Amino acid sequence: MSHETTDHATDHATDNATGDACGCPEYAALSRRGLLRGTLLAGGVAGASASAMFGSAFMETSYAATRSAPRVLVVLSMRGAVDGMSLVVPHGDPVYAKARPRIAIPGESLLAANGFFGLHPEMAPLLPLWQSGKVAAVHATGLPVPNRSHFAAMEEVEDADPGTTRRVGWLNRLVGRDSYEHPLQAIQLGAAAPPTSLIGPSHVAAVQQIKDMKLSGHDKWDTKNRRPRSMNTMWRRTGGPLGAGARRALRAVDDFAPVRNGAATPRNGASYPGNSSLGDALAAAARTIRGDVGAEVITIDHGSWDHHDNLGTLAWGQMQSMTREFSQALAAFFTDLGGLASKVTVVTLSEFGRRTRENANYGLDHGHGNVMLLLGAGVKGGYYGTWPGLTNTADADLLVTTDYRSVLAEVITQRLGASPAAVFPRFSPTPVGAVLSR
């Protein structure tokens, strides 16, 4: 570093009473972590750090500012509305095959079939999990009132608070249930724009790829932490979502280090599907969970499952190829987690299901009832839900007999110890039985 010219010219009007360019010692001695904590902490856990100078580099011991998340909920949104009757097939309902002469999946090819339900054959990678009792399928779930608009239904599912116009997502309420506030408590993986379920006052993060979670310019040459300091100054007082987002990012980026520095290679021989955004996101989720940075909620979007045409058959089409990718990715995720799988529960969700009767394009139009899958820790495997019976008319779809919130309520109560009343206002859940008691 060259020495600064600091002559005080006449046009320099700063009130520089101290006459030197160095500020207070405490300020200079704050390590980067301490500095970020000090400026950005919004209540909750204060991170203390002790720093010592060796040459010009900070060597710091930092007391973790993130708490560990003892249990993790992964919410996988199957965007575009998956056909639940192709994933978990109600072969015992005679209307199913009649309504779908070309795309119905024959009963004899189903996996894990009982007298009524069976799984799509491309779900084979998940069969070991199923057989060990770690997968539950709850059928005929959904919104209480049909809504065939993707966008209105998605908003309603993720807001989960009918009767208010405030845009706060149910997962945001979930992580906001205690005094702990940290953007890494809930992370959207694989996309920069958070889903509605995460929107709200509690701090959350979005990560496209783990390697992107870095503060550019804060590199090995930035020995004096100039970059984070100047950014904290710049964004300290900016209002609105971007100001809040900037401060959260500056805070999150530091505490994400254990994940960023963790090995990128999947563990335990896990093999994610190639060229798959879902596989990439789930691999990132496994790394994030291993990094133990306090992520209690992870959201992942996958789709489009909006198969108005070319949903197809077992031999061709989007359903078979996407179900294969979906199942391979989830199976790899649980393999990758190894022992950590004992704390991770996955829930799959769509905005609605699809019509009972196939259309002329080997596809299905928008419907209502759907299947939800629960996988992993605390799940009581098997088929659940009350089957309403199908009707074979042009406009008929699967009726909803279980409000989707009842399924979610059971998960958050039994797994995370949350109160459903705070997360799903004005809603009384009915028991589903797919999750083990705490």
Added chain:
Amino acid sequence: MTHGDGTAVSSPADEVGTPGLTRRGLAAAAVGSVGTAVVGATAGEAAAGRRYRPRRYRATKIPGSATRHALTRFSYGWTPQLQRQVAKAGGFNRWFDRQLSGSYSDGWYRTTADWWPTTNASRDRLVGMVDSGALSSFWQVDINYQRWVLARRTRSHRQVQELMAEFWEHHFHIPAQGLVGPYRVSYGKKLRSLALGRFDALLPAAVLHPAMALYLSNANSSRSAPNEDLGRELLELHTVGRGNYTERDVRDSARLLTGYRVDKWRTWRYTYDTAHHWTGRVSIVGFTHPNAAPDGRDALRAYLRHLAHHPATARRIAHKLAVRFISDDPPASVVDMLTRVYLANDTRIAPVLRALVRSPAFRSARMRKVRTPDEDLVATYRALNARLQRPRGNSAAADGIVWQARTLGNMPYEWGSPDGRPDTADAWSSTARFLGSLDVHYMMCGGWWPNEHIAYRRRRAWLPRKSLRFAKFVDHLSRRMLGRSSTSTMLQAACEATGCQPWTVITPDHRVMKWELPRLLTVFLDSPYHMKR
């Protein structure tokens, strides 16, 4: 000088301290959760305010704040060149009228169209390229399209037309992801050509385009089983919007749309086949038609005309324009006013835009919008005067620009569902977006990436004089890049980023000019003044 714990400070002059700001002061200045605007200033901050009192470098001209505001909304980023175009036109309103009437050169559009072999290729030529294996898939055609739209926005003299082309392409969104065969480029060109015209011309152009027929399944729909996909989104997304139609309307909408076909297996020809058209009476949101003829296209056009002029459509378009150009939550009064203008002008767009820029709601909505990822990216090119050149080879900037957009969180027209990418601060304020923006800004400020077939300003060109004080240099840079004078926060951040003091004399030989200019330039782009508009 020693610290309390006995460690030595390297060089006093390198430490940017804030007199009087102690740990306690820092804690007091802690910022709360969502939406915090201003917290009480501490004594330390007051001292910092005095220390970092901004200086003015008036030789670098900036527009008035109202003009700057209008230009950041109606261009892809203020530049000195844009300012000259406005001055020459005689002020913003005249410039805006000239923009709306297509008076400025479209040379840049034509120049950049030549940069990729797929941009001006005919349908048959594109199909041939994919069939022969010259291109691996139509996805490659579409990614070149994404590159082209970004390149167009960086230097077009027709900024308003480009903005409105983007607006309509999001309104009638079709992902540029290789989903619609050879048709995505021609779809974009078509909408751009109509972008400043009338909605009742845009609507049929979009809805009846083969790209839309393919994306929303209408090319497969038939009289025996009308596919609902397009029939529904036409009502929900393109025209009257949620709450203004019933499931019965969707059904008849789908029926009336039947008859179109695309030969997806061979020629990709787009045809109308009366054998596939559903005939019979339809009744949709106040439109009724016997629809008895085998060829339903006249009935369909009448239906689209009805939708374009429908008050609910007017309101939806008015609201969307207000969200795009005013704020995420525009006042109902301005939406009402724009709705009336739209209807009174027979769905013409230009009068609506003129009314919008003259509204008090627009004038008072400064810095209320967060730039979307692709807007931030293009504005970065413009602020740095980084000029794309014809791409050659594999790592040209004009090709790499889409990967930059991905880093920021959204490639143009990449959004996966037919509602198009969101246009609100909530969607684009995440950790990923913020850190992605900072990364792209810094790489470009250094000229490190992209760095092939792109012209950056010479570093020396950023210094307006042989020698000036840092505070004035900061003001010059703020004026040059953002079109506004510097603030105390900017000066403090710039000092902290570089280890300079406000009174430090900067010369071409100063370390900031020799080594650390990227660390300084990026401060301006990494600011709310660049990431918002």
